[in-house]
Amino acid sequence: MARKQDEKKRTKILNAAISAFGDQGFTNTTMKDIAVASGIAPGSIYTYYKDKEVLFISSVNAVWKKFYLQLDRILHSNASISNRIQDITEYGFDILKELHPLVRGMYQEANRLNLFRKNLVRVSNQIAEIFDVPEAAHYPLTKYDSKSRAYLLKLWISGILFTFSSVSSARLKDEITNMRSLISQNLLPD
Amino acid sequence: MARKQDEKKRTKILNAAISAFGDQGFTNTTMKDIAVASGIAPGSIYTYYKDKEVLFISSVNAVWKKFYLQLDRILHSNASISNRIQDITEYGFDILKELHPLVRGMYQEANRLNLFRKNLVRVSNQIAEIFDVPEAAHYPLTKYDSKSRAYLLKLWISGILFTFSSVSSARLKDEITNMRSLISQNLLPD
Amino acid sequence: MARKQDEKKRTKILNAAISAFGDQGFTNTTMKDIAVASGIAPGSIYTYYKDKEVLFISSVNAVWKKFYLQLDRILHSNASISNRIQDITEYGFDILKELHPLVRGMYQEANRLNLFRKNLVRVSNQIAEIFDVPEAAHYPLTKYDSKSRAYLLKLWISGILFTFSSVSSARLKDEITNMRSLISQNLLPD
Amino acid sequence: MARKQDEKKRTKILNAAISAFGDQGFTNTTMKDIAVASGIAPGSIYTYYKDKEVLFISSVNAVWKKFYLQLDRILHSNASISNRIQDITEYGFDILKELHPLVRGMYQEANRLNLFRKNLVRVSNQIAEIFDVPEAAHYPLTKYDSKSRAYLLKLWISGILFTFSSVSSARLKDEITNMRSLISQNLLPD
DNA sequence: GATGAATGAGACTTCATTCAT
């Protein structure tokens, strides 16, 4: 019985944390913010979570966990491949809607200062234009209209940046090799 | 005549900043860190950069600028399409090597806590397995071997996450629609 | 239950502030000064007072409040006019004794550098001498002996300076007109 | 010749200082403010004035000096007493107009926070009301109308505050005695 | 002499964490 009480409180804290970290990122979120949002005293949070960092990790993991739960259900369902892929996409985006603030929060600084969006769009558009000539006909990307092509390129570049954002210097070289071969395989003609 | 503002000094500060922000992210980097690294008094930094935020933005923009410079040169060269694409890839990754610390730094929190890498790999692998059956033969992703498939999926998911990390709540819905159609076009059979 | 905000502590801080601001003025007083004097950690002051400015205002207001309290009591007592005036004078000076450091602190800069005293005395004496001739007999100021006359003049000049120290430029002209007629009425013969 | 150049610069600095200290008080005025306003480099100011404090003292003294100059001229003129008093008043206020910003600046903190004006008015009015009864007829203050009475009282209180603002603790007691007898002589019936 | 960049001490304030109640 007492346990249930505790779990409720723990959950309240976690939800408040997820939303606060999501809105403001790790460093801009104060323990007091979370305390106020969850209606629990600052000191009491430490009964449930060792420190701010643990609370942050727990927040992110909680979201991943939620995602895994649904992902597993879908993957192991009896639906057809096509349906399962559709399901994953659909549910993936549903989760993303929830997870969205947290993902944004993780990049709070970069986003606040609008460091990426414009540059990514500009670079994608510029590269996309290369394919606007007849000689490019045999490149895979020419099967898309101009706008889709730029959008797809933006996805690639974003993916590359994100990937490398979590690569250690030590592994940088290898990762570049991998990525390069992925690019040849996909964006260059056979 | 008095001492003149020294472009070399400005550059020293900027480089120290790029590397410090890269190693530790925005909030974990102190002005003193940058002062020590650049061998310049803390107060003097403010002669060249109004405040910490301006210095951070300048750091990121400096890297983008460098990238643009080379990008433009390549795009407007007389080389063949194929060569230009290869050049872009090659130079892009060269720049990425330099930019790497900064990109990492932007996600310093997430990276330090290893919040993504493992999860991304796990999810990608799980989804990739769907295609390990004969019935999946007509899906585009089956033309890759198992490992490449997972890697490509990881790229997609990373790109999606990165994209959404800078999408405002207001535009979330539209962006999802776009992304969804991109996925159908590319990952589902015609 | 947790520790409660402690009115005694709040008072300790306020008293330390009144005395520190009194000794050194607003800008020369540091929050650390007040912390040390009150035996309370610097950070804790902020539990009771939002910032330095609020603490300063509170200090001044606290003294005014005290003064009002006694003033009201006297004004509404049943004593005779004469007694009440005497009381006000008496109590007024009692309060002034307490308020003294703070009043001094407000003019800390001017006082520290002894910018007024000598000059005021000199000017007052010089003007007072005008009346040291038989022809001045019909001026109100001649009913005082030489010393008192100078002292009264000093009071007038001080009052004028103080008054104008809080007059905005916009209202300067009007205030001068008022003051001028007050002077005619009081210092010139009917 | 070189001397004349210097004196011009010295004067430029002084004027800029008077006006800057006047607008913002001692601590809120930076040497750079004065440098910019006078069109002279910060470092150069130190050629003419040892440090900020000396410059401040010089500013105040410059204004006093100007006042003395005119005061002396008037005092030693051949005009009648009445005319000389009128002249002093007139010229005094002329000087005050110039001196005004500096006087204000000295109390910059108190003025910015509006610590005095309201309180002085309130107190004066309250005390003035004492005399609004027939029994008060024999008090000197009753020869004024209600408004003038309050204004005169405000002058007295201001003068007292200003006077005591430059009294050391050691001399506080004596000064109070003096002031008290001045009050009896003037505000109480014979 | 003049200039203004360089210096670095020091100010205010925040906030994760502790601990008395």
Add this chain to the structure above:
DNA sequence: AATGAATGAAGTCTCATTCAT
């Protein structure tokens, strides 16, 4: 177990003064 006041280290930025040019 819960509370929230207390703590104090640490961060950003300002600015009087110095000194290389």
